Amino acid sequence: MSNDRDVAALPPAHRRFWEEASGALPPDRLFCDPLRTLAWGTDASFYRLVPRIVAKVRTREEVARLLGAARRNGTPVTFRAAGTSLSGQTVTDSVLLVLAGGWRDLEVQDGGARIRLGPGVIGAEANAALARHGRKIGPDPASIGACFVGGIAANNASGMCCGTAENSYRTVERMHLLLADGADLDTGDPASRRRFAETHRELLAGLSAIRDEIVRDPELSGRIREKYRIKNTTGYSLNAFLDFEDPIDVLLHLMVGSEGTLGFIAELTFRTVEDHPHRASALVVFPDIETAARATQRLSGGPVAAVEMMDRASLRSVEHKPGMPAWLASLDPGACALLVETRAGTPEEVPRRVETVKALLGGLRTLVPWDFTARKPEYERLWDIRRGLFPAVGAARRIGTTVVIEDVAFPMAHLAAGTVDLQRLMHAHGYDEGIIFGHALDGNLHFVFTQDFGSSEEVARYGRFMDEVCEMVVRKYDGSLKGEHGTGRNMAPYVELEWGAKAYGLMRRVKALLDPQGILNPGVLLNDDPKVHLANLKSLPRAHEIVDRCTECGFCEPRCPSRDLTITPRQRITVRREIARLAASGGGSERRERLLADFAYLGEETCATDGLCATACPVGIDTGELTKRLRAESRSGRARELAEGAAGRFAAVQAGMRSGLAMADAAHAVLGTRLMGALARGARAASGGRLPLWNPAMPRPARARIGPSASGSDRAVVYFPSCIVRTMGPARGDPEDREASEAMLSVLAKAGYDVLLPEGLEHLCCGMPFESKGFPEVGDAKAGELGRALLAASRDGELPVVCETSPCLHRMRKALDPRLRLLEPVELVHDLLMDRLAFSPRAGTVAVHLTCSSARMGLGPKLEAVARACAEQVVVPPVGCCGFAGDRGFTHPELNASALSGLRAALPRGCAEGYSNSRTCEIGLSLHAGIPYRSILLLVDRCTAPRGGAEGARA
Ligand SMILES: Cc1cc2nc3c(=O)[nH]c(=O)nc-3n(C[C@H](O)[C@H](O)[C@H](O)COP(=O)(O)OP(=O)(O)OC[C@H]3O[C@@H](n4cnc5c(N)ncnc54)[C@H](O)[C@@H]3O)c2cc1C
Ligand code: SF4
Ligand code: SF4
Numbered sequence: 001m002s003n004d005r006d007v008a009a010l011p012p013a014h015r016r017f018w019e020e021a022s023g024a025l026p027p028d029r030l031f032c033d034p035l036r037t038l039a040w041g042t043d044a045s046f047y048r049l050v051p052r053i054v055a056k057v058r059t060r061e062e063v064a065r066l067l068g069a070a071r072r073n074g075t076p077v078t079f080r081a082a083g084t085s086l087s088g089q090t091v092t093d094s095v096l097l098v099l100a101g102g103w104r105d106l107e108v109q110d111g112g113a114r115i116r117l118g119p120g121v122i123g124a125e126a127n128a129a130l131a132r133h134g135r136k137i138g139p140d141p142a143s144i145g146a147c148f149v150g151g152i153a154a155n156n157a158s159g160m161c162c163g164t165a166e167n168s169y170r171t172v173e174r175m176h177l178l179l180a181d182g183a184d185l186d187t188g189d190p191a192s193r194r195r196f197a198e199t200h201r202e203l204l205a206g207l208s209a210i211r212d213e214i215v216r217d218p219e220l221s222g223r224i225r226e227k228y229r230i231k232n233t234t235g236y237s238l239n240a241f242l243d244f245e246d247p248i249d250v251l252l253h254l255m256v257g258s259e260g261t262l263g264f265i266a267e268l269t270f271r272t273v274e275d276h277p278h279r280a281s282a283l284v285v286f287p288d289i290e291t292a293a294r295a296t297q298r299l300s301g302g303p304v305a306a307v308e309m310m311d312r313a314s315l316r317s318v319e320h321k322p323g324m325p326a327w328l329a330s331l332d333p334g335a336c337a338l339l340v341e342t343r344a345g346t347p348e349e350v351p352r353r354v355e356t357v358k359a360l361l362g363g364l365r366t367l368v369p370w371d372f373t374a375r376k377p378e379y380e381r382l383w384d385i386r387r388g389l390f391p392a393v394g395a396a397r398r399i400g401t402t403v404v405i406e407d408v409a410f411p412m413a414h415l416a417a418g419t420v421d422l423q424r425l426m427h428a429h430g431y432d433e434g435i436i437f438g439h440a441l442d443g444n445l446h447f448v449f450t451q452d453f454g455s456s457e458e459v460a461r462y463g464r465f466m467d468e469v470c471e472m473v474v475r476k477y478d479g480s481l482k483g484e485h486g487t488g489r490n491m492a493p494y495v496e497l498e499w500g501a502k503a504y505g506l507m508r509r510v511k512a513l514l515d516p517q518g519i520l521n522p523g524v525l526l527n528d529d530p531k532v533h534l535a536n537l538k539s540l541p542r543a544h545e546i547v548d549r550c551t552e553c554g555f556c557e558p559r560c561p562s563r564d565l566t567i568t569p570r571q572r573i574t575v576r577r578e579i580a581r582l583a584a585s586g587g588g589s590e591r592r593e594r595l596l597a598d599f600a601y602l603g604e605e606t607c608a609t610d611g612l613c614a615t616a617c618p619v620g621i622d623t624g625e626l627t628k629r630l631r632a633e634s635r636s637g638r639a640r641e642l643a644e645g646a647a648g649r650f651a652a653v654q655a656g657m658r659s660g661l662a663m664a665d666a667a668h669a670v671l672g673t674r675l676m677g678a679l680a681r682g683a684r685a686a687s688g689g690r691l692p693l694w695n696p697a698m699p700r701p702a703r704a705r706i707g708p709s710a711s712g713s714d715r716a717v718v719y720f721p722s723c724i725v726r727t728m729g730p731a732r733g734d735p736e737d738r739e740a741s742e743a744m745l746s747v748l749a750k751a752g753y754d755v756l757l758p759e760g761l762e763h764l765c766c767g768m769p770f771e772s773k774g775f776p777e778v779g780d781a782k783a784g785e786l787g788r789a790l791l792a793a794s795r796d797g798e799l800p801v802v803c804e805t806s807p808c809l810h811r812m813r814k815a816l817d818p819r820l821r822l823l824e825p826v827e828l829v830h831d832l833l834m835d836r837l838a839f840s841p842r843a844g845t846v847a848v849h850l851t852c853s854s855a856r857m858g859l860g861p862k863l864e865a866v867a868r869a870c871a872e873q874v875v876v877p878p879v880g881c882c883g884f885a886g887d888r889g890f891t892h893p894e895l896n897a898s899a900l901s902g903l904r905a906a907l908p909r910g911c912a913e914g915y916s917n918s919r920t921c922e923i924g925l926s927l928h929a930g931i932p933y934r935s936i937l938l939l940v941d942r943c944t945a946p947r948g949g950a951e952g953a954r955a
Pocket of ligand 1: 083084152263265266
């Protein structure tokens with residue numbers, strides 16, 4: 001993709017950097033081609049800068065070498081964690097250092113009191129590791145499911161509960177740092193501190209001098225203390241100079257919120273906080289903002305974990321959504337709601353806290369009767385209102401406009417007046433659809449509005465609005481211009497306005513001490529250009545109806561199996577937007593052609609179309625659907641004829657596949673695994689990657705005879721064995737030689753069910769292979785055929801229909817007649833058979849894998865429950881989509897390998913078998929785990945007997 005011409009086009013300094021970097025990184029982790037630089041130039045903010053070079057770094061040594069190259073060549077670098085920042089702090093037109101893969105070390109220490117983390121650990125993963133200790137990390141941004149702890153610390157990100165007491169600044173204990181001059185400092189290691197003190201006398205003396213100046217200046221010290229009483233992420237964390245004496249401790253805390261401008265965080269240790277499991281929430285609606293603010297003041301210091309304010313416009317943005325209370329729509333125009341949550345360590349403590357909170361609110365006028373609820377479905381419904389606000393604006397915006405989220409904080413005494421002023425300014429500048437919500441206890445408000453950055457008038461309007469907002473927040477109320485999202489490029493021009501010349505001058509000195517050459521993220525956090533916040537604005541042009549609502553937030557990225565191999569869902573959308581923009585503008589045809597050519601592999605071929613991205617997307621976008629649509633648009637008439645031919649002779653096609661598998665298996669038996677593998681790799685290489693790649697976990701042909709059973713039982717199901725299971729049997733060498741269909745029939749028989757098969761089974765298919773390859777009409781025709789056969793067999797939906805292959809079942813749910821009661825295998829066992837079978841759990845550990853389709857159907861808990869009934873120990877390795885994607889595991893094995901690169905290491909010692917519910921996924925899982933993966937039905941069959949006959953369980 002990156003070729004000699006791309007390298008030659010780099011400016012000389014960057015070319016020299018490239019040459020040095022080429023010696024430090026393998027070629028597949030260094031790019032300068034148009035597609036990937038554009039793709040990585042996108043973060044969640046409304047700024048766009050295209051890096052000249054993207055380098056994916058995996059180790060401290062690599063970062064150190066690249067920092068050295070940056071120093072020598074004067075090429076600035078910007079660090080990128082998950083790229084969910086909102087203020088433009090992770091975009092650059094120089095070198096982007098991406099923490100891709102790696103950086104995921106995690107160690108829970110002292111029984112959960114501390115956690116040591118690589119900067120690439122996702123915040124939610126850190127919390128998952130702490131959950132069994134009843135602990136969590138302090139910072140709690142709403143983006144915690146996607147963002148990395150390195151980014152959390154570097155932004156000093158926070159959320160609904162952590163306030164100013166439990167953020168990264170307050171809870172960080174130790175960092176391993178790499179500084180711009182190449183120095184390596186582990187602040188928790190006395191030897192490293194000593195060494196650093198020796199080698200960096202001047203730097204530390206400089207920090208101490210700043211500290212002395214602040215301490216000696218009561219006005220400045222008072223101002224710094226005052227400003228951190230509320231949330232504040234504008235500029236550097238000057239409180240570090242007052243809270244710590246040792247300059248190394250000062251440095252450690254200056255790193256928090258430094259947005260990659262002072263050094264690289266290679267590892268960090270947080271002190272953790274209690275995670276009270278028992279909760280109750282209430283939605284309290286007040287007649288006006290003043291009363292809501294008064295209520296917040298009363299609650300401050302009370303037993304509340306979160307108090308979220310939502311103005312009337314916020315409530316209006318979600319009132320039409322399913323599940324919202326009907327009264328939302330009839331509230332007065334001035335109404336303002338507080339969503340209040342209290343948490344406790346025991347269930348008994350909850351009502352006591354609830355009573356205290358109610359007493360605190362006593363006497364305040366409310367518009368709607370309210371009470372706390374400790375019932376999860378009910379409080380989750382209330383929190384859905386709050387969670388839906390940002391996506392609601394994103395989804396409702398005019399295509400082409402951008403969603404802007406701003407983030408200010410007012411001292412508590414000014415919360416009401418500040419909110420009213422914000423509303424007034426939004427209306428005065430024509431942002432009538434804007435909404436205000438936020439963390440009221442901290443005076444931290446977000447205001448969200450849509451903005452067209454496509455015309456200079458609109459940009460000027462935004463500029464005037466921001467000027468007035470900043471004047472109001474700072475001069476009228478002495479508030480913070482950024483409460484939690486970081487200064488970035490967005491607030492850099494206003495840092496001096498907020499802090500005053502003296503404090504601003506100290507921030508400049510801090511930067512000069514730590515990064516005298518200005519190679520670390522220059523222009524971010526401090527910037528001399530008063531208009532930098534109005535430059536390099538990103539527009540979101542129309543690209544395709546499936547993805548036009550994308551806000552480029554990046555929440556989908558951790559779910560995507562191609563994220564470490566090629567690009568992510570967000571990046572696919574970014575590239576399609578640029579292709580569409582170039583097409584619409586009629587210019588840049590060479591660039592467009594190049595993007596289109598490179599997208600074929602990076603975007604289209606390596607998309608597994610599993611749709612897991614949709615499960616994390618606030619606006620529900622399934623980028624896999626876009627891929628399928630693009631595939632369909634690119635298919636020739638001849639290809640469609642071939643697909644139709646295959647669909648029409650489906651039984652013969654399957655017979656051909658079984659023969660092919662038999663031949664491959666025979667060759668495997670004769671040649672052995674090593675020779676067969678070498679030959680297969682050679683043949684694939686000779687074909688230029690066009691021949692599918694054989695692998696040792698390849699199945700033998702299916703041989704099972706699948707027939708109906710009729711014992712006269714009063715219970716019956718229709719069984720549709722998928723075409724995959726009718727074609728593929730177990731792998732050579734798997735000690736389990738039975739097939740999933742045999743296990744299905746055996747389990748059903750033990751549970752006393754008769755089995756009916758649909759008429760013409762050998763011709764039937766749900767249509768997924770055709771749909772995913774870009775032949776949706778052929779797929780729909782196959783689905784139609786199947787639907788008719790199943791309706792007939794199930795007596796128009798009277799009998800349940802089961803299929804052992806989860807992706808097929810998922811497609812059937814979407815494509816077939818809703819009268820059909822379709823059951824996935826774990827649903828079948830969990831919902832219908834559990835009481836009819838006697839389980840004898842096996843000794844030892846089994847691994848289970850949740851397929852993407854099962855995940856999308858919410859079947860994770862049922863899969864685990866079924867597995868736990870069958871085995872003493874069950875592990876669920878934290879891998880998402882396996883990337884096998886039907887036959888893509890053969891045609892693009894690198895996608896499967898990349899998606900499952902962490903699987904083997906995640907399996908505990910002694911775990912000798914894995915279970916899932918998709919035969920093709922099981923091939924890739926077996927290959928990369930080094931243990932056989934099979935249908936969960938085989939496990940169930942081995943561990944069960946008919947009720948009253950446990951001796952029937954197979955050994
Ligand atoms: C929908 C949405 C909701 C959000 N909600 C919140 C919220 O509730 N609260 C909140 O505070 N924020 C929120 N954010 C903003 C953002 O998600 C957070 O600030 C998050 O912590 C950023 O983490 P990241 O991993 O994406 O970091 P990135 O965006 O990749 O990087 C953040 C900064 O850290 C620097 N950096 C990254 N890694 C390192 C490192 N190892 N060493 C040194 N510097 C580094 C980068 O250069 C950059 O300046 C939200 C964002 C979105 C899109
Ligand atoms: S597809 Fe959805 S989750 Fe992904 S970046 Fe776009 S809006 Fe965010
Ligand atoms: S469908 Fe899967 S592979 Fe494709 S973009 Fe979405 S998560 Fe990534």
